[in-house]
Amino acid sequence: MDISEVAKKSGLPASTLRYYEEKGLIRSIGRQGLKRVFPPSILERLALITLGRNAGFSLDEIADMFTPEGKADIDRVKLQSKADELNETIKHLTAMRDGLYHAAKCPAPSHFECPTFQKLLKRAAKTRPNK
């Protein structure tokens, strides 16, 4: 597969694929002329990278999940702690969402006069979510 086919199938632009290669996240299996040639397995790998990104891992963290030989080597402890982290984020966002829903339909003339909004404000001051 050449880069444009990978781009198409993965949904990632070619520039991103080159960037990922440069970062060591993926590898082409060789060249045909100048052009990179990728194995079909690249797609699974890219899906894994996208998964990691979506879960909130940085590209550097993701890079650490691959052995030098290129196999995925995902530490279960890392997964657990990232899941815990996500769980915290979800809690914050949920509180925020509920507060926003409330504020959106609260009849108070100004949000500042609504006790629920006030509570939300105080919460917000304390918690800085990770993302």
Add this chain to the structure above:
Amino acid sequence: MDISEVAKKSGLPASTLRYYEEKGLIRSIGRQGLKRVFPPSILERLALITLGRNAGFSLDEIADMFTPEGKADIDRVKLQSKADELNETIKHLTAMRDGLYHAAKCPAPSHFECPTFQKLLKRAAKTRPNK
């Protein structure tokens, strides 16, 4: 209140306060010599800004929520749609979290051999969460 007092009470560094002022998010009420003087109400305003940030609003979006005279003027429709957006994000993150928890304790020798993990991978390929 001078800037360091505001910094202390709000938990935001002075550099951030100056940056927010430059952006038009806050205003000092005057100067004493060189030094900015802030009214106590600045704290409520900063809490509102922090709330907005936590809810996923950009600083520019937050700036739009203030009238030129400096009063908060928060559009309920915007709140509603941001809440909806948050709700979507929460769904994605929840799926992700559950997948990670599963993967963390899944006994499959490699994650790739686990059907739940595979499902997670396919999901990831499709959904690009907003934040």
Add this chain to the structure above:
DNA sequence: CTACTAGTTCAAGTTAACTTTAAGTCAAGG
């Protein structure tokens, strides 16, 4: 009066994850 401290400005630097640009190369079609 002098030193010190806490503030000030303006410009430049930081970070992550890319994207864009300019200039070059190769394989294929006509």
Add this chain to the structure above:
DNA sequence: CCTTGACTTAAAGTTAACTTGAACTAGTAG
């Protein structure tokens, strides 16, 4: 043989939200 189009590289640019640095100043303690 020449043009076209898809690819290549390396370097620079982008964005958001700040932070840092250098040079400067005003009020205060001694």
